[in-house]
Amino acid sequence: MKLHELKATTGSRKKETRIGRGTGSGKGKTATRGHKGQNSRSGGGTRPGFEGGQTPLFRRIPKIGFNSHNQKEYVLINLDQIEKFTFDEINHQTLVENKIIKNDKVLVKILAKGTLTKKVKVKVNKVSQSSKAMIEKNGGTVEVI
Template structure:
């Protein structure tokens, strides 16, 4: 079989129904739209979400909350995560290698959940004050970019 020999199976392709092509076709005159009314007219019908005058769903549901367009999303790392990683320096490059973050553009914040026993040099976007104190207590450095 070659590409130019490919054919559809018999009966699998049906021609589109042609409406408004004379009375003899059986789909003439009103063209399957019925007599009069909004839906028989060109451009007729109702907008999406219209429920026949009933208060539509989008108005019945409560509107709550607010999402800021300028919100910054941080990848959160705790001190016990730093302990598990066992890295001497923690920055964007080492976090990508450890598959904690996916790109240099992601923002990273270190939080003080857990304990730290090893000396670690941290260079990330944000560090909580208690995490900074815990890192410096062990002898490491904590620097915000």
């Protein structure tokens, strides 16, 4: 026996029913669609989500809140995190190098959670007033891009 001589066992593979291929096939003429009516016609049927005139699910569910298309999302960095950093200059490049942010297109904001004891040079998109005061109190500088 060779590979090209192999055949499926009789009865294990059923022939595909070919619909709409003449009256002799048994599935011709109306092609299993029946006579007349919405679904018998080409392009017939209802749109997705249609529930026969009943208020559809997507309209019954309550709509809550508002999502602005212009909202800017910031990566938040606290002062206690800055205290743990081994580098003294904080900008997008150093944050990407140390894998704190994914890329330099991300917006970064410094918040005042925790305390800061070392001198740091900060150059980011936003800084809270209290964190700016604490950084400058320790002799550091803050530059907002």
